[in-house]
Amino acid sequence: MMTGDEYKASLGDGRAVYFRGERIADIAAHPVFASVIQRVADGYDKLKAAGPESAYFDPPRNQAALRRLARAEIDPVAGLTHTSLMTLMTAAERIAHRRPQAKDAVAAYVREARAKDWRIAECISDSKGDRSKHPGEQQDPDQYVRVVERRDGGVVIRGAKLHISAAAFCHELMTIPTKAMRNGEEDYAIACCVPVNATGVHIINTMAGPRAGDLRDSPFSTRRQMPQGFVVFDDVFVPRERIFLEGETDCAASFAHSLGLWTRASNLADACDEADLVVGFAQLVAEANGLEKIPHIRDKIGDLVVSATLTRACFEAAIANSRMGENGMMVPDELFTNAGKYQSTAAHASMMQILQDICGGSLITAPSIADLESEAVGQFVRKYMGTKQQVDGAYRLRLLQAIRDLSASEFGGQRAVSKLHGGGGLYAQRVVTRGRYDLERAKRLALEAAGLEAPPV
Numbered sequence: 001m002m003t004g005d006e007y008k009a010s011l012g013d014g015r016a017v018y019f020r021g022e023r024i025a026d027i028a029a030h031p032v033f034a035s036v037i038q039r040v041a042d043g044y045d046k047l048k049a050a051g052p053e054s055a056y057f058d059p060p061r062n063q064a065a066l067r068r069l070a071r072a073e074i075d076p077v078a079g080l081t082h083t084s085l086m087t088l089m090t091a092a093e094r095i096a097h098r099r100p101q102a103k104d105a106v107a108a109y110v111r112e113a114r115a116k117d118w119r120i121a122e123c124i125s126d127s128k129g130d131r132s133k134h135p136g137e138q139q140d141p142d143q144y145v146r147v148v149e150r151r152d153g154g155v156v157i158r159g160a161k162l163h164i165s166a167a168a169f170c171h172e173l174m175t176i177p178t179k180a181m182r183n184g185e186e187d188y189a190i191a192c193c194v195p196v197n198a199t200g201v202h203i204i205n206t207m208a209g210p211r212a213g214d215l216r217d218s219p220f221s222t223r224r225q226m227p228q229g230f231v232v233f234d235d236v237f238v239p240r241e242r243i244f245l246e247g248e249t250d251c252a253a254s255f256a257h258s259l260g261l262w263t264r265a266s267n268l269a270d271a272c273d274e275a276d277l278v279v280g281f282a283q284l285v286a287e288a289n290g291l292e293k294i295p296h297i298r299d300k301i302g303d304l305v306v307s308a309t310l311t312r313a314c315f316e317a318a319i320a321n322s323r324m325g326e327n328g329m330m331v332p333d334e335l336f337t338n339a340g341k342y343q344s345t346a347a348h349a350s351m352m353q354i355l356q357d358i359c360g361g362s363l364i365t366a367p368s369i370a371d372l373e374s375e376a377v378g379q380f381v382r383k384y385m386g387t388k389q390q391v392d393g394a395y396r397l398r399l400l401q402a403i404r405d406l407s408a409s410e411f412g413g414q415r416a417v418s419k420l421h422g423g424g425g426l427y428a429q430r431v432v433t434r435g436r437y438d439l440e441r442a443k444r445l446a447l448e449a450a451g452l453e454a455p456p457v
């Protein structure tokens with residue numbers, strides 16, 4: 001297994017990565033990405049300390065292992081890697097009837113990835129062009145990643161995958177079709193893994209900056225920021241042993257569904273603690289402001305508690321109803337995973353609104369920690385940001401800065417959008433929930449209650 005320092009060194013592999021118009025010669029030395037890379041490096045060191053071959057990337061074999069799906073547990077990039085490996089293994093099983101060789105190809109890839117201790121990004125979202133049109137109907141055929149040439153030893157792919165979390169900080173790009181493909185769209189039914197430094201891969205990074213880089217003012221954006229990659233495959237050769245689907249259009253959606261399941265389960269695991277964090281902030285700031293006994297504030301915090309509890313209930317139900325796959329892998333329940341991800345995302349905006357309401361305007365107008373430390377004005381900040389004897393200005397300022405950073409900063413805005421679209425968007429979660437829900441049983445119950453036998457045909 002690599003150490004954190006070895007991971008940093010491994011990024012110097014000639015990858016073509018860009019930021020704000022410039023190609024980055026040495027990403028590990030770039031000041032904007034230093035904290036992200038350090039977080040991933042710390043994750044490597046944590047796993048190395050856990051033993052010679054960490055069990056973190058093992059497929060979950062029981063419910064206790066499923067419980068550890070939260071991506072923040074080691075570091076988010078290790079989490080993406082875990083999801084990628086589980087996706088490939090789940091999809092290989094689901095398509096075994098059509099492409100039996102995928103199982104061995106995936107198993108060999110997983111072994112290699114673990115032996116070389118790679119980090120893997122999830123590349124599913126194509127640029128998609130005109131959303132009303134299928135891949136084969138697009139004016140520009142490259143709007144979905146496709147095979148443009150077949151050679152003896154493999155294929156050449158072209159296209160782009162957008163919004164790819166941490167792409168430039170991984171070693172590999174798991175590249176899978178975004179959705180079901182039709183007859184005639186065989187070139188788009190391609191699933192494979194591509195090294196980040198492969199010839200023809202270009203990654204353009206985007207990242208929102210924290211306020212003045214002061215950790216104390218911006219505890220979330222400095223620690224939790226994750227750059228997104230705009231990943232271009234400009235005629236990239238993929239050797240045959242790294243291909244898991246090639247042309248089986250009827251199996252293309254299996255990869256998207258498998259990724260959806262594992263990503264949403266991780267998102268839901270994270271959402272449980274995030275919802276509790278919001279409740280905690282709301283209660284602390286209400287107490288600091290002397291408002292914790294006011295009825296409407298108590299009611300609002302009660303609403304937050306209900307939302308947080310529903311999110312956790314869905315996660316618990318997804319675990320309790322998990323099932324063992326044929327490959328010995330424990331898989332979370334899709335109904336509760338998707339309903340929980342939908343519920344937690346839909347509730348996020350209103351939870352943040354309640355938190356911001358309780359904070360008051362100081363949420364975005366409070367001075368910085370540097371002002372608090374200023375010889376000239378620090379005493380005023382401490383005095384007027386304080387509310388009562390037990391709550392001094394420094395405490396309340398730190399609390400408000402943390403909540404601002406989480407909910408009302410550029411990072412907070414990005415998080416709101418990332419919750420909405422991450423994991424495939426609300427629409428996709430609703431579709432899967434509806435598909436897994438027992439609608440027939442619900443109809444039978446309703447018929448029985450109305451004293452009817454069957455609906456008219």
Ligand SMILES: Cc1cc2nc3c(=O)[nH]c(=O)nc-3n(C[C@H](O)[C@H](O)[C@H](O)COP(=O)(O)OP(=O)(O)OC[C@H]3O[C@@H](n4cnc5c(N)ncnc54)[C@H](O)[C@@H]3O)c2cc1C
Pocket residue numbers: 122123124125127128131132161162163164165166228417418421422423424425427428
């Ligand atoms: C912070 C962040 C991180 C992400 N990380 C990753 C990642 O690591 N890997 C990855 O692959 N993706 C990632 N994504 C992408 C994410 O999965 C997509 O943003 C999401 O699936 C929506 O796709 P889109 O952005 O292309 O929007 P669009 O597809 O344009 O969707 C916009 C709206 O239009 C609707 N819509 C679009 N097409 C249709 C249609 N044909 N019929 C009906 N309604 C339609 C959608 O439901 C949605 O309401 C990330 C996104 C964000 C914001």
